[in-house]
Amino acid sequence: MPRHVDSGIVGYGCYIPRYRIKASEIARVWGRDKAELPIKEKAVAAMDEDTITMSAEAARYAIWRAGIEPRQIGAIHIGTESKPYAVKPSGTIVAEILGIPPTTTSADLEFACKAGTEALHIVSSLVGSGRIKYGLAIGADTAQGRPNDALEFTAASGAAALLVGPPSSNNVANIEHSFSFVTDTPDFWRRSYERYPVHTGRFTGEPAYFYHTLSSARNILMENGYSVSDIDYFVFHQPNVKFPLTAAKVLGIPMSKVEPAIVAGEIGNTYAACSLIGLSKVLDIASPGQRILLTSYGSGAGSDSFILSVADGIVERRDKAPRYEQLLRRRVEIDYAIYLKNRDKVRV
């Protein structure tokens, strides 16, 4: 795919709800072995939160960091697989909450956990083509796992937003390259009217996550003449902590370049928000001139990759909104019963 010279990240924001449930608490309820848990704990949305409210929070932080007026925004695309409405767009509600004018293009996007970076593809293209000056790409989910399913240990809630605009040294980062890699892979799905997704255990790793993640990351590096040593931070999608670290090992990436982006151990797999929250965490510490490779993964299946060059504006902008660590500190631990209530799993 051709080099981008026409768009950058003007502002970024992530949002993590304050409730946490430990994986060991879920294991206690279902009699699972506590020695082999995929994460430590996960973030759980409150009863008054959903994909729309969390998207609005993350987007508000992105706007604060960008320092622009919401009326300048011409696109808002939300990637999610947990829309509050099956039929009624989430983006229009978030746009009105933020004060974005009606002269805006908006759609909710679906591609499992990579729907957020799909929004980034679309919005950066709209900016790059000159159709709009600024646009919001959001990934948000209140992910659901069937009680006593392996996914229940990791399926979490969170959101992240990137405000995309023209390239500038005053940006948070500029987009240098993008890449996308998709195939028909039946690793995870949910049919209409079903409450919980289904996954094919043996497809989850090699033919799904690793094939697409590694292909996308390898291709974007190779196509553009980069090697691992040219990249300072690698941000991967994180269905658990083990998968992104294994992908890094296969690609020969030092752990010091991938661990700063790991969020799954503390907040779980926030699906469409996951890799973008990892990116937010890295942007909280990155320095101008450093390069970041972002690779998402979505079941079904596919990966998007972006190479970002951190710009001078990061220094001034990052403290204009709460950082990842500040949001993480608002931690309130809940037990399994409150978790069931919060996530609307009690049906009578």
Place this chain on the structure above:
Amino acid sequence: MSFRIRIPSIWRAKRFLYRLEGYRCSRCGEFHTHSRYVCRRCRSRELTLERLPTRVRLVDYTVVHQATRNNEDNLPFIVGLVETPDGVKILGQITDCEPEDLAPGMELETTFRRIGVDGDANIIVYGYKFRPEIH
């Protein structure tokens, strides 16, 4: 299909519910949360659209234990009276904290949350709430 929430009135109120935008009287300073042609205090027609600040001061609060419509599953919840720096007082729910975390005079910030869900039609009402600032 029945609606317990009045959709037209909620839709008309969204400017205030979503963004705390209302109409300020240029003559006497009265703030109106809904669209008006005439100031309810001085009868002036000089009303301008204004957005209230996102940071407010808590005047006082109470904890609601008796379910109100559309909040049956979210008990107890906190309702507070807050004041903007220029003296506009508004009521709203306070979220992301326990009652013991609150004290009159403390700073709060606005957030956006579900206000309620209609029982039959399942339409969701979104709007402002207040919460302690994130540090």
